[in-house]
Every structure is written in C-alpha cells, then in structure tokens.
Amino acid sequence: MKIVVCCKAVPGVVTEVKAEPDGRSLQYQGQFLAMNECDESALEEAIALKRAHGGDVTVLTMGPIVALDTLYMALAKGADRAIRIDAQTHDPQSASAVLAAALRKLEYDLVLTGAQSRDTLAGQVGITVAERLGIPFAYAVVEVQVAEGNAVKVRKEMGGGRYALVELSLPALLCVQTGIQPLTYVPPARMMRARQNPVRSLSLADLGLEAEQLGARGYRFLNVFPPQRTSQVEILHGGPQEIAATLLSKIKEAL
Amino acid sequence: MQRDVFVLVEHWGGRVETITYQMLAKGRELASALGGQLVALVIGHELDPVTEILRDKGMDKILAVDQPALKQAGADLQAHVIAHVAKQTDPGLVLIGYSLVGMELAPAVAAKLGSAAMTNCVAIELRDGSFVVTRPVFDSTLHAQILLEATGPAVVALQKGVIPPIQAGENTAPVESVEVDLGGIACRAKLLEIMEEPVTGIDISKADVVVSVGRGIGDKEKISIIQELADALGGVMACSRPVVDVGWLPRDRQVGASGKSVAPKVYIACGISGASQHLSGMTESQRIIAINKDANAPIFQVAHFGVVADLFDIVPTHTKSAKGKG
Numbered sequence: 001m002k003i004v005v006c007c008k009a010v011p012g013v014v015t016e017v018k019a020e021p022d023g024r025s026l027q028y029q030g031q032f033l034a035m036n037e038c039d040e041s042a043l044e045e046a047i048a049l050k051r052a053h054g055g056d057v058t059v060l061t062m063g064p065i066v067a068l069d070t071l072y073m074a075l076a077k078g079a080d081r082a083i084r085i086d087a088q089t090h091d092p093q094s095a096s097a098v099l100a101a102a103l104r105k106l107e108y109d110l111v112l113t114g115a116q117s118r119d120t121l122a123g124q125v126g127i128t129v130a131e132r133l134g135i136p137f138a139y140a141v142v143e144v145q146v147a148e149g150n151a152v153k154v155r156k157e158m159g160g161g162r163y164a165l166v167e168l169s170l171p172a173l174l175c176v177q178t179g180i181q182p183l184t185y186v187p188p189a190r191m192m193r194a195r196q197n198p199v200r201s202l203s204l205a206d207l208g209l210e211a212e213q214l215g216a217r218g219y220r221f222l223n224v225f226p227p228q229r230t231s232q233v234e235i236l237h238g239g240p241q242e243i244a245a246t247l248l249s250k251i252k253e254a255l
Numbered sequence: 256m257q258r259d260v261f262v263l264v265e266h267w268g269g270r271v272e273t274i275t276y277q278m279l280a281k282g283r284e285l286a287s288a289l290g291g292q293l294v295a296l297v298i299g300h301e302l303d304p305v306t307e308i309l310r311d312k313g314m315d316k317i318l319a320v321d322q323p324a325l326k327q328a329g330a331d332l333q334a335h336v337i338a339h340v341a342k343q344t345d346p347g348l349v350l351i352g353y354s355l356v357g358m359e360l361a362p363a364v365a366a367k368l369g370s371a372a373m374t375n376c377v378a379i380e381l382r383d384g385s386f387v388v389t390r391p392v393f394d395s396t397l398h399a400q401i402l403l404e405a406t407g408p409a410v411v412a413l414q415k416g417v418i419p420p421i422q423a424g425e426n427t428a429p430v431e432s433v434e435v436d437l438g439g440i441a442c443r444a445k446l447l448e449i450m451e452e453p454v455t456g457i458d459i460s461k462a463d464v465v466v467s468v469g470r471g472i473g474d475k476e477k478i479s480i481i482q483e484l485a486d487a488l489g490g491v492m493a494c495s496r497p498v499v500d501v502g503w504l505p506r507d508r509q510v511g512a513s514g515k516s517v518a519p520k521v522y523i524a525c526g527i528s529g530a531s532q533h534l535s536g537m538t539e540s541q542r543i544i545a546i547n548k549d550a551n552a553p554i555f556q557v558a559h560f561g562v563v564a565d566l567f568d569i570v571p572t573h574t575k576s577a578k579g580k581g
C-alpha cells in the first residue's frame with residue numbers, strides 16, 4: 001500500500017499577530033516549530049499500516065525551509081521519503097490546491113492528514129484535498145483496517161461517544177485523530193542519521209501554480225484580537241489556603 | 256437583496272441534536288435581518304419522525320431529501336445532496352453546527368459549491384448586508400474577525416453553545432420534499448454501522464460535581480490528586496482528550512465534542528486549556544472553575560471563577576480544606 005501523509009509544521013508560540021493590510025492573510029512571528037499533533041498520529045498510523053501490510057510511506061509538507069526538521073523527524077520515525085513544497089499559506093482553499101497538485105504527481109492508495117492544525121483550527125485542508133482529487137474521505141478517524149476488494153474499513157468519531165464504521169474504496173483520504181497510535185520517541189542519534197537523507201523540494205512553478213494564487217479568496221481578515229470573555233470571570237488571588245477556602249465556599253454556594 | 260438562510264439538520268435515531276436548535280435560533284435571527292426565509296434542510300431516509308419534531312421550531316419551511324440511497328451514504332454523497340439543493344435555491348447562507356458531523360460536511364459542501372467554508376466559528380453577524388464571522392486561531396489564544404465577500408452561498412459552521420436553542424412556536428412549517436437524482440453517483444464511502452460507546456464505569460454526565468483533568472497534569476501518577484479532590488467534594492473525575500489518548504484514563508471519562516457532554520452544578524477544570532472541542536462538552540455547567548497557570552488560556556473565557564496558578568499548589572490544599580470542613 002502506497003501511503004502519503006500530509007504533515008504540517010506549526011508554531012508552538014506566536015507573537016505580533018495582525019491582519020495584513022489587504023486582509024488576505026495573517027502576519028505573525030512564530031517560534032518553536034513542531035509537527036502538528038494529529039499529523040504525527042497520522043504518520044504513526046501510516047508506519048503501522050506499512051509494517052502490517054507492506055508498501056511505503058511518503059511525507060508531504062508545504063512550508064518554509066525551517067519545516068525540514070519535521071520531515072527529518074518523520075524519516076527518523078520510519079517514513080521512506082519526504083517532500084517539501086516550498087510555499088506558505090494558511091488559507092485552506094489554497095493549501096489544499098497546492099497539496100492536491102503535488103499529490104497528482106505522486107502514486108497513492110491512501111492519503112492521511114490530521115484532523116485539524118493548531119494554528120488555523122480549520123479542520124478543512126484534508127477534506128478539501130479529497131474533494132479536489134475526487135476521492136472519498138472520512139473525518140476524525142480512530143481506527144483503520146485494510147479490507148477486501150481494494151478498500152479500507154475505518155472507525156470514525158460521530159460525537160457524544162458514538163462511532164461510525166465506514167467502508168471506503170481506495171484511493172481514499174482519511175483525516176486522522178490523535179490517540180490512534182502511541183507517538184514514538186526519536187532518539188537523537190536516529191534524528192542525526194535521518195538528516196543525511198535527501199528531501200525532494202518542489203516549487204509552486206513545478207506544480208503549475210503561482211504565489212499570487214495563494215491567500216484568502218472570497219473573504220478578508222478584518223482584525224485579530226484576544227478573545228472577549230463571554231462570562232465575567234472572577235480571578236481569585238491570594239495564597240493557596242485562601243484560594244482553597246474561597247473555592248470551597250463558591251462550590252458550596254452552587255450545590 | 257432577500258436571501259434565505261439554510262440550517263442543516265443533524266439527526267440520529269429519529270432525534271434532532273441540540274446543536275441544530277441552536278443553529279435554528281441563529282438562523283432565525285439572520286433570516287429575519289436578511290428579509291429571507293429560514294429553511295431547515297433534512298437529509299436521510301425515513302425522515303417523518305424528524306420533520307415532525309422540527310415543524311414548530313421557528314423555520315418558514317422544511318426541505319426534506321428522503322431517499323433510501325441516503326441511508327448508508329458517507330459524507331461525500333451527503334455533501335453532494337446538500338450542495339445540490341443549495342445550488343438550486345441559492346441561499347445567502349448555509350449554517351451548519353460544528354459537531355463531528357458538521358466538521359466532516361462543512362468543508363465538503365463548501366468545496367462542492369466552489370467556496371471556502373468558515374469552520375469553528377464563535378459568532379456570525381450581518382454588517383452592511385455582508386456576513387462577518389469570528390473564529391479562533393492559534394490554539395484559541397486569539398480570535399480573528401473575517402468578512403465574507405463571495406457572492407455564492409456562504410458555508411458557516413458555528414460552535415455548539417454560542418447561542419441558546421430555539422423554542423417551539425405557534426407556527427407549523429410546511430414540509431417540502433425534494434428529489435435529488437443520485438443515479439450514476441458512486442457511493443465510495445459507505446456507512447456500515449453506528450456504534451455507541453458503552454458506559455463501563457462511572458457515568459460522568461450524572462454527577463453534580465465534576466473535577467476534570469487536562470494535559471497540564473503532566474504525569475499519570477499525579478492523576479490521583481485530582482481523584483482525591485473529586486472524592487473530597489463528593490464528585491467524579493473526568494478529563495480532556497489528551498489524557499485519554501495517552502491511556503491515563505478510559506474513554507468514557509472524556510468531556511467534549513467527541514466525548515461526553517456534561518452540565519453539572521460545578522465543573523472544575525485543572526490544567527485544561529479550553530479548546531473549542533472541550534468547551535462544547537461543558538459550557539452548560541452551572542458554575543465553572545478553572546485552574547491554569549496560563550492567564551491567557553481560553554478556559555478563562557467561559558469560567559466563572561479562575562485561579563491563575565500551578566495546579567499542584569492549589570489542588571492538594573483544596574482537597575485538604577474540603578475534607579477538613581466535611
């Protein structure tokens with residue numbers, strides 16, 4: 001089984017976030033880049049499927065040069081090859097157009113993405129890629145079984161503790177949830193070795209796309225601000241004893 | 256320009272989900288402002304019980320696509336049907352609840368309509384005839400306000416709990432049935448079965464006091480301090496998703512979109528950041544107390560009382576005082 005996993009490098013901390021003057025994207029300074037959590041789960045699942053059924057795993061990312069580190073980590077974990085598309089956009093429409101264009105150049109039976117990235121909180125790119133490629137998809141997948149007749153059976157969350165069992169014909173795209181596989185630890189020595197591997201780089205031009213095409217279309221960012229509180233929170237001050245006493249009285253009051 | 260507002264109805268086992276009534280409340284407000292109709296769109300098979308429950312919930316009409324082929328339809332076929340109806344009637348807005356079902360459908364419906372969906376939104380309003388939505392970004396530490404400029408139907412998915420559900424009214428909406436030709440469309444994602452997670456241990460949705468633990472606890476061994484506080488307060492222990500993902504607590508203790516919804520008298524969140532998928536399972540709690548060392552954690556947006564501190568400094572002391580005073 002040929003599996004492509006879409007993994008995104010996301011910042012752990014961002015500062016100076018503001019809307020670009022034309023409203024087509026958000027500007028910010030990001031630090032502590034790491035692989036998006038559920039993308040790492042998707043990668044672990046891909047590697048587990050490869051171990052059980054054979055095949056190979058390609059990791060695909062779109063991002064700046066600093067995103068290379070997450071690809072090396074993927075290689076260290078057991079991916080067979082890595083591809084970085086040298087472009088950046090947070091617009092789900094554009095991101096999915098770029099990833100879909102790259103996927104059209106690759107062979108795949110299964111495409112795995114994460115459910116949601118921690119910066120955009122959109123949960124859109126996976127499904128939109130599937131729509132662009134014209135392949136079936138499932139969201140919030142927590143279990144994958146290879147089934148008869150070039151298909152997979154997946155268990156996916158439906159909310160409120162309900163699950164659906166869905167059969168998809170291949171090729172298909174699955175948006176994977178955290179917890180599907182335990183995350184493996186990569187020892188520094190293995191990470192060092194992984195860095196020796198080549199990473200294929202694709203430009204937008206290689207994909208027949210232009211940078212001007214990326215960015216918000218059909219909507220515009222007006223501004224970004226810290227959330228306004230819906231309820232008036234009362235922050236309790238003082239030492240632990242004092243706080244504990246206040247909490248207890250607030251709890252008793254409510255019971 | 257008069258345009259209708261569509262609300263996608265989420266139903267299961269003949270029942271309508273609460274989030275749909277919330278979407279109908281928001282849809283009512285927007286449809287009235289736009290001078291259009293509020294239309295509830297229901298798709299599936301054997302829908303009579305569903306349309307019957309819905310009819311007095313404030314909409315001007317119900318569109319029902321009731322076909323045997325939809326019984327086992329996966330998301331792409333469902334999205335096809337929704338987009339097909341939307342293309343024919345060109346509403347100004349398709350409003351979808353951001354539940355797990357909505358999370359799967361909204362992007363697919365938007366893609367089929369050739370537009371961008373706005374997912375995970377906490378607000379939607381009309382400004383000079385255009386929709387403006389507010390949605391979290393960057394781990395919910397910030398909110399972005401976005402103006403929708405496209406001319407086609409806007410697809411907006413709104414979080415659970417951002418508006419109270421609509422109440423039944425005097426009027427009974429007519430049900431119009433719509434046929435969608437599904438011949439020639441391959442069903443490549445087939446729904447085989449829906450399973451409910453059995454409650455094996457404690458039912459966290461029944462307790463008056465829920466003490467909930469998040470990733471901030473950092474270590475499986477330390478979870479006992481949360482259990483001790485729950486015991487001292489006569490409550491139960493619950494948790495956020497990461498705690499279950501790593502196997503520290505069983506799945507039936509998880510609060511949130513993919514776990515349980517709880518509405519106890521007191522909910523105490525310890526080391527939980529407050530992502531939308533967590534909040535959607537607990538914002539209806541009567542009194543919310545948050546203990547988090549990050550003053551900017553989004554949990555403080557919904558908390559009534561907040562403690563900005565290390566939970567290890569507060570929780571054991573709290574347990575002692577709870578025990579001491581009985």
Ligand SMILES: Cc1cc2nc3c(=O)[nH]c(=O)nc-3n(C[C@H](O)[C@H](O)[C@H](O)COP(=O)(O)OP(=O)(O)OC[C@H]3O[C@@H](n4cnc5c(N)ncnc54)[C@H](O)[C@@H]3O)c2cc1C
Nearest residue numbers: 469470471495496511512513514526527528532533548566
């Ligand atoms: C489709 C989907 C469904 C989901 N369903 C659910 C769901 O049902 N339930 C759910 O909970 N999540 C769900 N999630 C995940 C959700 O998006 C968040 O990732 C999750 O809720 C985060 O859990 P957390 O707050 O415990 O962890 P984090 O976000 O990592 O937050 C940990 C918090 O602990 C604080 N902290 C750290 N150390 C301490 C300390 N010593 N003292 C005090 N505070 C400390 C930190 O400041 C931080 O705010 C879902 C996600 C998706 C995409």
Ligand SMILES: Nc1ncnc2c1ncn2[C@@H]1O[C@H](COP(=O)(O)O)[C@@H](O)[C@H]1O
Nearest residue numbers: 006007062113114116117122123124125
């Ligand atoms: N730049 C990117 N590179 C690789 N994968 C991405 C990128 N952006 C999004 N994805 C994938 O799409 C998923 C959903 O992203 P989003 O729609 O931004 O929440 C992520 O979990 C990734 O798997």
